[in-house]
Amino acid sequence: MDANHHHRPPAAPERAEDAAGIDIVGLTKRYLTPKGEIFTAIRDVNLKVEPGQFCAIVGPTGCGKSTTLAQVSGLEQPSAGSVSVHDQIVDGITKGVSYMFQADALFPWKTVLGNVLIGPVLLGTPKREATVLAMDWLRRVGLAGFEDRYPHQLSGGMRKRVAMAAALINNPRILLMDEPFGALDVQTKAIMQNELLQLWEELRPSVLFITHDLDEAVALADKVVIMTSSPGTIKDVFDIDLPRPRGDVQQIRHEGRFLELQGRIWESLKDEVTRAYKQTAGAAA
Structure with a gap:
């Protein structure tokens, strides 16, 4: 596999016809x-x-x-x-449907990566593939390098970024x-x-x-x-x-x-x- 294969985020899928009224x-x-x-x-x-x-x-x-x-x-x-x-x-x-609340709905015992992985894994995405996707989303929300932190180690804004990645990773x-x-x-x-x-x-x-x-x-x-x-x-x-x-x-x-x-x-x-x-x-x- 090409070493740069996952370097760039995958192109976002065409969403308009997929969104629901x-x-x-x-x-x-x-x-x-x-x-x-x-x-x-x-x-x-x-x-x-x-x-x-x-x-x-x-x-x-x-x-x-x-x-x-x-x-x-x-x-x-x-x-x-x-x-x-x-x-x-x-x-x-x-x-x-994805939900984002005022209170951070993050699992305190899971790492940042673990929290973002939940959605794809629940949908049946193989763990390895889900991890690549989750890492990509953490890059998108500016949290590359924070994968192994726990929610209590992050600022309020960073927790929101994790919540946003977790809400959007399933392309709701x-x-x-x-x-x-x-x-x-x-x-x-x-x-x-x-x-x-x-x-x-x-x-x-x-x-x-x-x-x-x-x-x-x-x-x-x-x-x-x-x-x-x-x-x-x-x-x-x-x-x-x-x-x-x-x-x-x-x-x-x-x-x-x-x-x-x-x-x-x-x-x-x-x-x-x-x-x-x-x-x-x-x-x-």
């Missing part, structure tokens, strides 16, 4: 509280995400954003309405991201946003990205969805017509069109944030 229709989710009362987390959510589209969901705390992701992944069943992925009703765990059709950069400092967050955009451009999965950060939503997404305070439903959808590829998110934030879109979306969002704040302040009083 998401169609959420009349989605409602109710839970039983410990007191035996019924709590409606989301009500009548309707949302369409085109194949390969990056959709960000913004809304106040507790508006059901994470609940919506759980329905798309098939981790939970709807109380009413439906979720379809690739024109198939979700019933059970959705195929080809759908990437669900629940405030993945929420806990990072501003500089690390900006670097991770740029890295995510670059990798998304290569692979083009459909993305549902939850965030509290309106700037982040506008800088990353094709479409920004505003959810109302509890019970969560969709209040507004904004198309983000900033050109792609977007390059540096820090620079984008100073552009006129970005500021115009951000201002319009904030008008819609601020009412919900204020209402949610009043609700929780009232509950705490």
Whole structure:
């Protein structure tokens, strides 16, 4: 075998026709509280995400954003309405979905390489082949040389890179991201946003990205969805017509069109944030 055979990362597969559209229709989710009362987390959510589209969901705390992701992944069943992925009703765990959470979902007892290997090995990739693939992904996210470290030996930003490699190594059709950069400092967050955009451009999965950060939503997404305070439903959808590829998110934030879109979306969002704040302040009083 040629010594340089694995020197260059393999070309990313053509993704667009492989990505899956998401169609959420009349989605409602109710839970039983410990007191035996019924709590409606989301009500009548309707949302369409085109194949390969990056959709960000913004809304106040507790508006059901994470609940919506759980329905798309098939981790939970709807109380009413439906979720379809690739024109198939979700019933059970959705195929080809990767998840990235705010908390690092890494196994502390496994090395960086061990964590990234999990996905391909579970899919039946032979260990040797999976290792080559995992090493390549660690190079892509800037962690070559850190294969043998354990999560506790890494900074928050580095753990996020491991989580991103682990989420993308299986070439997901759908990437669900629940405030993945929420806990990072501003500089690390900006670097991770740029890295995510670059990798998304290569692979083009459909993305549902939850965030509290309106700037982040506008800088990353094709479409920004505003959810109302509890019970969560969709209040507004904004198309983000900033050109792609977007390059540096820090620079984008100073552009006129970005500021115009951000201002319009904030008008819609601020009412919900204020209402949610009043609700929780009232509950705490």
